Amino acid sequence: MSHDSFEQTMMFQAKEEEEMATSEILQAVYQALKEKGYNPINQMVGYLLSGDPAYITSHNNARNLIRKLERDDLLEELVRHYLESNKK
Known part of the structure; x- marks a missing residue:
């Protein structure tokens, strides 16, 4: 290693x-x-x-999981899946 490498700041990204x-x-x-x-x-x-997370149990981290998503994104996913599953 050269002297220059000790002067550089390394970036760590987890x-x-x-x-x-x-x-x-x-x-x-x-x-x-x-x-x-x-x-x-x-x-x-x-x-x-309602947007109230109290409707979702904390069992298996479910409440934290659902809160990672926006409610409108959830509704969009549900409607898309329903319509695609029920095409005639």
């Missing part, structure tokens, strides 16, 4: 947590709600309408 796809987050939240005995559809609709 690998960011891998981002989960919207569909993966929805599935994980659905499963967590189901495991805790809630009606997952009702709870998720309550969250989407």
Whole structure:
């Protein structure tokens, strides 16, 4: 190593947590709600309408996961999936 290399500042960038796809987050939240005995559809609709994260259990980090997504992005994903799954 040369003397110059000791004078340079090295940059360290930690690998960011891998981002989960919207569909993966929805599935994980659905499963967590189901495991805790809630009606997952009702709870998720309550969250989407109100924005209140209290509708989502903290079990398996579900509440933190769903809060990583904007509600309008969630609605867009749901509508897209519904329409694409029900094409005639």
